[in-house]
Amino acid sequence: MSLPIVFLSAALVNNFVLSRFMGLCPFLGVSKNLKTALGMGAAVIFVMGTSSIITFIVNEHILLAYNLEYLYIIAFILIIASLVQLVEAIIKRISRTLYTALGVYLPLITTNCAVLGVAVINIREEEFSLLHAAVNGISAGAGFTLALLLFACIREEMVANAIPKAFRGLPITLIAAGLISMAFLGFGGIL
Amino acid sequence: MTHPDSNRSHPCTKIIKNGIFTENPIFVQVLGMCPVLAITTSTLNGISMGAATTAVLTFSNIFISILRKAVPTAVRIPIFVVIIAGFVTIVEFLLRAYVPGVYSALGIYIPLIVVNCIILGRAENFASKHNPLRAAADGVGMGLGFAMALIIVGAFREILGSGTFLSGTPFMLTLPPGIPRTILIVLPPGGFLTLGFVMAIRKHILDKKKTVKVAENNEFTHCLSKCSSCK
Numbered sequence: 001m002s003l004p005i006v007f008l009s010a011a012l013v014n015n016f017v018l019s020r021f022m023g024l025c026p027f028l029g030v031s032k033n034l035k036t037a038l039g040m041g042a043a044v045i046f047v048m049g050t051s052s053i054i055t056f057i058v059n060e061h062i063l064l065a066y067n068l069e070y071l072y073i074i075a076f077i078l079i080i081a082s083l084v085q086l087v088e089a090i091i092k093r094i095s096r097t098l099y100t101a102l103g104v105y106l107p108l109i110t111t112n113c114a115v116l117g118v119a120v121i122n123i124r125e126e127e128f129s130l131l132h133a134a135v136n137g138i139s140a141g142a143g144f145t146l147a148l149l150l151f152a153c154i155r156e157e158m159v160a161n162a163i164p165k166a167f168r169g170l171p172i173t174l175i176a177a178g179l180i181s182m183a184f185l186g187f188g189g190i191l
Numbered sequence: 192m193t194h195p196d197s198n199r200s201h202p203c204t205k206i207i208k209n210g211i212f213t214e215n216p217i218f219v220q221v222l223g224m225c226p227v228l229a230i231t232t233s234t235l236n237g238i239s240m241g242a243a244t245t246a247v248l249t250f251s252n253i254f255i256s257i258l259r260k261a262v263p264t265a266v267r268i269p270i271f272v273v274i275i276a277g278f279v280t281i282v283e284f285l286l287r288a289y290v291p292g293v294y295s296a297l298g299i300y301i302p303l304i305v306v307n308c309i310i311l312g313r314a315e316n317f318a319s320k321h322n323p324l325r326a327a328a329d330g331v332g333m334g335l336g337f338a339m340a341l342i343i344v345g346a347f348r349e350i351l352g353s354g355t356f357l358s359g360t361p362f363m364l365t366l367p368p369g370i371p372r373t374i375l376i377v378l379p380p381g382g383f384l385t386l387g388f389v390m391a392i393r394k395h396i397l398d399k400k401k402t403v404k405v406a407e408n409n410e411f412t413h414c415l416s417k418c419s420s421c422k
Contacts, residue, residue: 019379021229025308028224073283073302074276081269110272113225113306120302166395170221171387178383185378 001127005191006135011143013191016114018147018181023114027148028173037152039098041145045138047087047109048118051080052137055119056130076119077110084110114144150180203328210332216309217340218393223309227341228382230300232352235359237345239293241338243286243301247278248310248337249330252318254278256326259319271314272305279304292359309333347385352377 016022023044030040055076063069088106092099099106109115118140122133154176163172216222226244230236254274255262262270283301286294294301304310313333318326350356351373354366366372375381 021225021379021382022303024224024228025222028221070280070284073280073305074273077272077276077305078269081272111306111308111311113303116306117299117303120299124299164391166391166398167387171391171394174383174387174390178380178387181383182375182380185380 001125001132003132003135006132007139008187008190010118010136010139011146012184012187015143015147015184015187016117016140017144018177018184020114020117022117023112023144026108026112027144027151027177028170030148032152032155034149034152034156037148038145041141041148043087043091043106044109044112044114044144045141047080047084048115048141048144049134049138050087051076051083051115052118052122052133053130054079054083056122056128056133059123060130072120072123076116080115080119081110114140147180147184151177154180203325206325206328207332207335210329210334211336211339214333215336215340216333217337218390220309220312222312223307223337224386225303226300226307227344228379228386230297231341231345231348231382231385232377233296233349233355233359234342234345234357235293236296237341237343238338239286239290240297240300241334241341243282243297244304244307244310244337245331245334247275247282247304248313248334249327250278251275251310252313252326252330253323255314255318256321256323262319267319268311268315271311271319275310275314276305309337344382344385344389347389348376348381351385352381 010016014020017024017027026040026044030036058075058079059069059072063072063075068075084107087109088099091106118137122128122136125132125136128136155173158172158176167175210216214220217224217227223244226240230240251271251274255271258270258274279302282304283294286297286301313329317329321329346356349358350366352375354370354372356364358365373381376385
């Protein structure tokens with residue numbers, strides 16, 4: 001599988017939020033305005049990229065090498081959790097402003113199922129190399145960010161609309177997400 | 192189960208009811224949405240995912256509750272996550288060995304049970320503060336509440352999208368061929384749309400009930416206040 005196809009597939013065709021339904025909690029929670037959506041997106045791209053690389057190496061050289069592949073769930077979640085802690089510490093050191101802007105969303109990346117999801121997909125694809133895994137992780141994060149940004153714009157517009165009482169809040173948000181997801185179905189023709 | 196005083200039910204029954212209705216993880220707390228949308232293309236998928244999650248939730252709740260005094264607060268989250276991941280691994284093995292069909296239908300969403308917010312949420316908010324029996328009741332209640340949401344959404348999507356009900360089981364029903372099937376409902380957008388509509392319907396019913404109740408209450412107080420002047 002060539003790398004551009006991996007990118008298109010992870011970012012658009014099989015968009016993690018809109019067609020695999022991974023990472024919905026931050027998608028629905030953080031997408032209320034554009035600025036937090038952007039910060040969250042950047043953090044997720046970073047974590048997904050690095051965790052893809054590390055989990056792939058660990059799986060190849062430790063789990064498979066010693067016949068421990070049944071431990072993959074425990075190993076991956078520990079790697080992701082410690083990575084998120086590391087990212088948190090680094091951001092805190094480098095930029096205090098970014099750290100306060102991201103706030104509680106940083107530790108929550110651990111329970112973003114897109115991060116664990118991409119790690120598991122990487123090791124289940126037969127022909128994936130380390131490079132494929134890295135590209136897949138970063139493009140999946142990019143797809144997540146794209147969906148988050150699109151949705152943040154729509155939600156900012158939606159605030160001013162008259163919505164039937166029963167649909168206010170979560171129901172209309174889900175239906176709007178369904179409509180974007182329908183638009184993303186159109187990318188299916190690319191591959 | 193005849194209790195002399197029917198008003199005072201056992202605390203565990205109350206905890207289970209609380210999980211299914213009052214604090215339903217999907218409809219009220221809106222936690223753990225990913226599997227609700229991803230695997231609910233059929234009722235059977237909903238039932239199996241609901242059962243798998245209930246099992247993990249109940250056992251991790253019991254285990255965490257037993258260990259609650261031994262776990263240092265500073266590192267509790269990693270410890271909880273490892274315990275949950277252990278139970279998810281067990282469930283994955285059991286599914287692969289005994290029901291391979293379900294295992295392949297749920298696919299990647301089985302390992303993702305680990306990051307289902309409900310499980311860590313209950314560990315943190317309930318199991319680490321209560322005794323094992325209550326933690327087990329909470330796990331069962333929350334798990335059933337979650338399963339109920341999965342089954343409702345799954346049934347809607349299967350009937351509207353594929354025109355069948357409970358396909359893959361011996362009780363399969365098929366709609367007559369004259370009724371149109373909307374394939375979109377089984378595709379990803381259908382997940383969002385169905386859950387959105389189910390939640391709106393639930394909200395509408397609850398709002399109606401509330402207004403009726405308020406009206407009844409008003410009548411009652413109205414009567415009470417007038418009692419002194421009743422003739």
